[in-house]
Amino acid sequence: MFVASIIADIDLLMPSLLEHRGPTHSIILFLAIAFPSILVWKKQAIPYLAAFASHPFLGDYLTASAAEGLQLFFPLSSTWFSGGSEAALLTYAYLELALFIAFLTLMLTTRDIMTLIKHHSSNLLLAIPISTALLPVFLRFPLPVRPILIIPHLILLILLALPIFIDLKHFIYRQHIF
Numbered sequence: 001m002f003v004a005s006i007i008a009d010i011d012l013l014m015p016s017l018l019e020h021r022g023p024t025h026s027i028i029l030f031l032a033i034a035f036p037s038i039l040v041w042k043k044q045a046i047p048y049l050a051a052f053a054s055h056p057f058l059g060d061y062l063t064a065s066a067a068e069g070l071q072l073f074f075p076l077s078s079t080w081f082s083g084g085s086e087a088a089l090l091t092y093a094y095l096e097l098a099l100f101i102a103f104l105t106l107m108l109t110t111r112d113i114m115t116l117i118k119h120h121s122s123n124l125l126l127a128i129p130i131s132t133a134l135l136p137v138f139l140r141f142p143l144p145v146r147p148i149l150i151i152p153h154l155i156l157l158i159l160l161a162l163p164i165f166i167d168l169k170h171f172i173y174r175q176h177i178f
């Protein structure tokens, strides 16, 4: 689900091929993925599709400034849409902080956090959210993240990197390298 929530930003890794927030952030593409997924995996697909949709249609649509926007109806239309306004952006930052606190509380109270930091063959997939969304933020100057979101960003970066290190440790021990 972490990967599904960030997979639309895979366009950042292929800038010569895809414009950022372009075709991968389209409702048409989402529906083209959603229908067959529901047919094949039924109810099981819903959390993953919700995670996928939350990124472009909630996060990006609300936070993209009017100058940026998303190609919501690609390939039917190449117009860029945005629900963001400079005045609303600070409100969204607080909303994001509130959602992050809710996420962390839920992860801790349900002990899902223990599942996350266990060795699992899919842990390496977490390199996708790290390399597309979290890490690039800290490689830019000035930081594109609002100051109140820096700590949540760092916590999320550590939380997603930890399972990868656990997997690498598991791999190293299994190979008897040390």
Ligand SMILES: [Zn+2]
Binding pocket: 008, 009, 021, 025, 055, 056, 060
């Ligand atoms: Zn995006």
